[in-house]
Amino acid sequence: MSDLSDALERGEFVATSEIGPPKGTNIEPCLADAEQLRGKVVAINVTDIQSAVMRFGSLATCHMLVERGLEPVFQMVCRDRNRLALQSDLLSAYGLGIRNVLCLTGDHTVLGDHPESKPVFDLDSVGLLQCVSALCEGHDMAGNELDGAPDLYAGAVVTPGADPIEPQLLKMEKKIKAGARFFQTQAVYDVDRFIEFMKSVAGFGVPVMAGLVLLKSVGMARFMNKNVSGVHVPEPLIARLKEDKAKTKSGETAVQIAVETIAAIRDHCQGVHFMPLGWDHLVPEIMDRAGLS
Amino acid sequence: MLVTELKPQDEILEGLADDSSVFLLGCDGCASACETGGAENLPALAEMLQQAGKELTGQTAVDYLCNKSLIRSYLRPYEAQIMDADSVLVATCGVGVQCVADSVLKRVRTACNTVNMGGVSGVQMSGERCAECGDCLLSQTGGICPITACSKSMVNGPCGGTSSDGKCEVDNKRDCGWYRIYQRLKELDALDQMKVIIPPKRHGLFLPTYETMTGEFWAVEGRPEGEA
Numbered sequence: 001m002s003d004l005s006d007a008l009e010r011g012e013f014v015a016t017s018e019i020g021p022p023k024g025t026n027i028e029p030c031l032a033d034a035e036q037l038r039g040k041v042v043a044i045n046v047t048d049i050q051s052a053v054m055r056f057g058s059l060a061t062c063h064m065l066v067e068r069g070l071e072p073v074f075q076m077v078c079r080d081r082n083r084l085a086l087q088s089d090l091l092s093a094y095g096l097g098i099r100n101v102l103c104l105t106g107d108h109t110v111l112g113d114h115p116e117s118k119p120v121f122d123l124d125s126v127g128l129l130q131c132v133s134a135l136c137e138g139h140d141m142a143g144n145e146l147d148g149a150p151d152l153y154a155g156a157v158v159t160p161g162a163d164p165i166e167p168q169l170l171k172m173e174k175k176i177k178a179g180a181r182f183f184q185t186q187a188v189y190d191v192d193r194f195i196e197f198m199k200s201v202a203g204f205g206v207p208v209m210a211g212l213v214l215l216k217s218v219g220m221a222r223f224m225n226k227n228v229s230g231v232h233v234p235e236p237l238i239a240r241l242k243e244d245k246a247k248t249k250s251g252e253t254a255v256q257i258a259v260e261t262i263a264a265i266r267d268h269c270q271g272v273h274f275m276p277l278g279w280d281h282l283v284p285e286i287m288d289r290a291g292l293s
Numbered sequence: 294m295l296v297t298e299l300k301p302q303d304e305i306l307e308g309l310a311d312d313s314s315v316f317l318l319g320c321d322g323c324a325s326a327c328e329t330g331g332a333e334n335l336p337a338l339a340e341m342l343q344q345a346g347k348e349l350t351g352q353t354a355v356d357y358l359c360n361k362s363l364i365r366s367y368l369r370p371y372e373a374q375i376m377d378a379d380s381v382l383v384a385t386c387g388v389g390v391q392c393v394a395d396s397v398l399k400r401v402r403t404a405c406n407t408v409n410m411g412g413v414s415g416v417q418m419s420g421e422r423c424a425e426c427g428d429c430l431l432s433q434t435g436g437i438c439p440i441t442a443c444s445k446s447m448v449n450g451p452c453g454g455t456s457s458d459g460k461c462e463v464d465n466k467r468d469c470g471w472y473r474i475y476q477r478l479k480e481l482d483a484l485d486q487m488k489v490i491i492p493p494k495r496h497g498l499f500l501p502t503y504e505t506m507t508g509e510f511w512a513v514e515g516r517p518e519g520e521a
Contacts, residue, residue, distance in 0.1 A: 083493065105445060108444055108454070108463045111463065119445065121445045121446055121447065122493065122494075124445070124449050124452075127449065127493045162457075166479075167475045170450060170475075170487040178490060229454050
């Protein structure tokens with residue numbers, strides 16, 4: 001169906017990465033970010049109006065990747081479209097050569113740069129997964145038969161560091177029931193906790209790719225600890241970022257931490273998903289040093 | 294007037310699927326006027342439950358279930374019957390059902406959809422809120438409304454934005470509705486409920502029917518002259 005589905009089904013340890021479209025029409029730098037990942041990662045996620053900050057669209061960017069022979073993962077959130085528009089865009093995505101879709105609920109509108117906009121949330125992530133499943137079975141959500149059905153590889157997200165973890169696990173089971181065939185996780189720094197999480201989901205039988213966000217600074221680590229639910233950067237890692245400012249600034253510390261994280265988790269999960277946040281050029285190096293190339 | 298309509302029978306029974314014994318609770322306030330959950334409406338509901346093979350441990354209708362401060366004293370005489378049941382089936386508006394859920398350590402199920410809270414909804418004194426969606430989910434969500442309690446009105450569990458102290462991503466002082474539902478279902482030993490996929494809301498039901506809007510209770514507190 002897609003390179004991503006084939007690789008995960010073959011049981012390979014798979015790497016994906018992520019790009020974020022710009023605020024405006026200047027898409028070239030974003031495509032250049034993707035270009036640096038060519039031949040390295042199996043597929044590239046394109047975020048969908050990330051953080052509820054209005055920007056260039058995920059669907060169009062994914063199509064541009066397809067045109068360039070790069071495989072996209074179309075991220076789709078439920079915040080901005082009702083079920084009519086979501087279904088229509090899923091059909092369009094398939095028509096534009098997109099084969100992977102990641103289904104998310106999406107950050108609330110009040111957190112973005114248009115806080116007065118109407119939050120839609122007609123569906124949630126579980127409903128969107130069911131919607132993808134229905135379309136792939138040849139009918140829409142209302143049961144009407146389609147003239148041509150898409151064949152999409154649907155994925156979802158999970159937060160392995162959530163506290164308490166039980167609601168996440170219950171929802172993960174629901175997402176699988178609704179049609180999720182792979183998972184990409186929120187950022188992982190606390191390796192022991194992640195391994196513990198992987199033990200508790202082993203019975204689910206669905207591949208999990210650990211999220212890796214490159215640590216750019218002490219401030220970023222502290223910000224995530226304070227503001228991003230389920231993400232915990234342990235103090236020893238923050239100490240390393242503090243220790244050698246030049247290495248932190250150049251990205252060497254981020255690379256080292258990512259390489260060590262991959263080594264520690266690779267026997268416990270089915271892949272990694274990089275969220276480089278502009279440091280896309282470091283992903284190939286991390287993969288080389290981690291032995292993933 | 295808080296206008297309620299009885300859910301279709303199969304939907305009421307679907308909410309009671311896990312329960313073999315039920316305590317039936319009506320409301321002699323607006324639900325009585327709407328002929329959905331008043332004392333005089335309970336015999337028909339009781340018969341329906343018994344025909345469906347449910348054991349009825351008891352039944353009563355009390356004045357205004359939305360008046361939370363009085364629910365416990367009203368229900369004290371029925372405590373044994375309530376605790377003997379697997380669940381309490383409440384036939385009233387979304388506020389009343391949530392007030393019962395917050396007052397009784399027992400799974401609550403709802404028999405009604407709430408379609409209008411015109412008039413006195415402005416003087417609700419307790420924290421329960423109802424969105425008048427006409428597609429009530431309280432049977433599945435521990436008696437806490439995810440439509441009003443979750444900032445995204447999600448129906449299938451929390452998003453990734455819940456903090457470790459159970460707060461919402463939009464405001465760290467606001468409780469995460471699904472964290473509350475999770476805690477409640479855990480307390481009721483009913484966490485399996487969170488594994489059941491709740492289908493997308495039927496937003497068509499948000500629009501009250503013409504019959505409802507022109508019925509005698511729609512604007513009983515003051516219908517403008519000349520309006521139907």
